Amino acid sequence: MIDARQEAERVAELPTRVVALLNQKGGVGKTTSTVNLGAALADAGHRVLLVDLDPQGHLSLHLGIDGSTCGEGTYELLLDPAVSLAAAIQHARPNLDVVSATVDLAAAESELADADDRHGILARKFAEAFAGGARWDYILLDCPPSLGLLTLNALAFAREVIVPMQAHFLALQGLGRLLETVALVGHGVNPDLRVAGVLLCMHESQSSHGREVVAELKRFFNEARGSAVAWSDATVFLPAVRRNIKLAEAPSFGQTILEYAPTCPGAMDYRTLATRLVEDWRRRNAPARRSAPAREESARATHRRRKEVEATVEVIESGSPPVPAATVRNADGG
Numbered sequence: 001m002i003d004a005r006q007e008a009e010r011v012a013e014l015p016t017r018v019v020a021l022l023n024q025k026g027g028v029g030k031t032t033s034t035v036n037l038g039a040a041l042a043d044a045g046h047r048v049l050l051v052d053l054d055p056q057g058h059l060s061l062h063l064g065i066d067g068s069t070c071g072e073g074t075y076e077l078l079l080d081p082a083v084s085l086a087a088a089i090q091h092a093r094p095n096l097d098v099v100s101a102t103v104d105l106a107a108a109e110s111e112l113a114d115a116d117d118r119h120g121i122l123a124r125k126f127a128e129a130f131a132g133g134a135r136w137d138y139i140l141l142d143c144p145p146s147l148g149l150l151t152l153n154a155l156a157f158a159r160e161v162i163v164p165m166q167a168h169f170l171a172l173q174g175l176g177r178l179l180e181t182v183a184l185v186g187h188g189v190n191p192d193l194r195v196a197g198v199l200l201c202m203h204e205s206q207s208s209h210g211r212e213v214v215a216e217l218k219r220f221f222n223e224a225r226g227s228a229v230a231w232s233d234a235t236v237f238l239p240a241v242r243r244n245i246k247l248a249e250a251p252s253f254g255q256t257i258l259e260y261a262p263t264c265p266g267a268m269d270y271r272t273l274a275t276r277l278v279e280d281w282r283r284r285n286a287p288a289r290r291s292a293p294a295r296e297e298s299a300r301a302t303h304r305r306r307k308e309v310e311a312t313v314e315v316i317e318s319g320s321p322p323v324p325a326a327t328v329r330n331a332d333g334g
């Protein structure tokens with residue numbers, strides 16, 4: 001069995017996966033998913049940073065952190081050029097760092113309204129930190145329920161968007177608008193931004209309406225395959241996170257689901273999702289492997305070259321004129 005440290009060493013060379021959990025609607029599972037996916041990734045030995053971009057500060061509270069008593073957080077990071085990322089980070093759990101938020105953050109939108117490059121502040125602070133050697137395997141950004149400046153800062157920095165949502169018809173309507181925003185940001189400030197997919201939260205698999213919505217989502221993403229849109233390789237993440245009261249109780253104890261009820265369905269779902277995210281990231285960053293036909297063609301080419309060399313050696317040794325390579329190929333049936 002691979003222990004957590006070996007696992008972490010194995011992923012050390014992969015680039016950092018930076019994901020914004022985004023939905024302009026509140027109460028869909030963004031914060032719950034950021035905290036518990038982050039906790040499950042950290043528990044598996046990956047170094048994780050969670051950034052609370054919501055003035056409600058729910059992510060911080062969920063982890064038992066009172067943002068108002070612990071110095072610098074997201075507000076200072078965005079507003080004060082002198083505050084570095086390192087100064088704003090708290091070590092919340094083993095492998096799990098946090099930049100926390102307080103209600104002050106609500107003022108950031110108006111206070112930054114006239115600032116230069118106000119969408120790129122977060123990305124810049126991270127670029128400085130990375131240049132100084134900072135490193136995490138996963139950075140998850142918990143976005144507020146709006147498409148304002150805080151969300152734009154998340155989208156200018158992230159490489160991927162995961163959309164937590166419920167499998168309801170109206171949620172599908174909201175998704176269209178959200179994807180348009182992602183596309184706009186993509187064209188404007190962050191051309192590499194991709195929609196990784198939808199994460200179904202509080203899922204009730206028995207509901208036939210839910211199943212229809214999931215089928216609709218899959219059809220929508222399938223239609224986008226091969227096109228130039230930011231969601232052309234998006235997916236509906238599996239497993240869907242089941243509705244589980246333990247997930248709603250854990251924040252009031254300042255605990256992640258792995259601490260509060262480590263064997264409940266919610267904990268299992270987030271652990272499985274974390275494993276999928278890691279496998280998927282490893283696969284996407286694996287050195288390109290050649291397909292079976294390409295490998296066969298390569299083996300045939302090697303065989304032909306060997307025959308050519310043998311033929312040439314024979315010719316040189318016999319003192320006759322060289323045999324054209326084409327003759328060798330034809331004789332070989334290649």
Ligand SMILES: Nc1ncnc2c1ncn2[C@@H]1O[C@H](COP(=O)(O)OP(=O)(O)O)[C@@H](O)[C@H]1O
Binds near residue numbers: 028249
């Ligand atoms: N799978 C789930 N089962 C039960 N309750 C959940 C689940 N996911 C989230 N919740 C609860 O639903 C509410 C909204 O979730 P939250 O993650 O805060 O949404 P958002 O960050 O999108 O506003 C919270 O009270 C949370 O505890």
Ligand SMILES: [Mg+2]
Binds near residue numbers: 058142143
């Ligand atoms: Mg939230």
